[in-house]
Amino acid sequence: MDNEKNKADRRRIRSHRLLKQSFEQLMREKGFTAMTIQDIADRADVHRGTFYAHFPDKFALLEQSIRDKFRHVLERQLPPDSGWHPESMRVLVRTVLEHVRSLYGRCSPVDTVDPLFERSVRHELTDLLRHWLRELQAARAGWQAPVDTMALMASWAIFGAAVEWSKGSENISVDEMTDRVLTVLTEGAKMGFHA
Structure with missing residues (x-):
């Protein structure tokens, strides 16, 4: 049970980090106004729902x-x-x-x-x-x-x-x-x- 929890925690941390990295890359490339949540999720290679699990917008x-x-x-x-x-x-x-x-x-x-x-x-x-x-x-x-x-x-x-x-x-x-x-x-x- 602890192993599954640790695995989920690592996945959550990894997704969070990838979303933040993708956001920073897109800020440099497109700027804040032009980027969409879908752009961020696609760049991070996660589902749009994963984005919303971490950030409301x-x-x-x-x-x-x-x-x-x-x-x-x-x-x-x-x-x-x-x-x-x-x-x-x-x-x-x-x-x-x-x-x-x-x-x-x-x-x-x-x-x-x-x-x-x-x-x-x-x-x-x-x-x-x-x-x-x-x-x-x-x-x-x-x-x-x-x-x-x-x-x-x-x-x-x-x-x-x-x-x-x-x-x-x-x-x-x-x-x-x-x-x-x-x-x-x-x-x-x-x-x-x-x-």
Whole structure:
């Protein structure tokens, strides 16, 4: 019985991997708008029903692909002992700035892709920050805001700054923008108030 379950699990993993690989190949060849679910299934050499067993539609596959790529970028840049501390935050902010700038110019201008890209990257970023903040919270007590709220706000701050910076309206270096974002994250609203 276990052998049959392992065989099914391996088949499922293999099909998932093939669908993702086929999707990436078709993105390069045809682009997102032109490809169909049948194209993806045919390229992966699986039935259309197998596609739907893994993804509800091609937008879900695109979202998964974006999140996977962003996660791999972060894993390459961040050291294994990363957390909510100045060195990791600096690497994280700079990586997000560079990633958003590099991809924004290459993304298809389809209205549904940009929001999907933004949501995917921001969700992955929020998940990472939530993990870091939970580790930090274990060592500290008495936080006034919930971890989920703090992670969400920090991800919006980082990602929003990256989107605006990537538009190039100001001629600011990645180092200067990284410093600005870190200042906002560490100093917060208290910068604008005088006692």
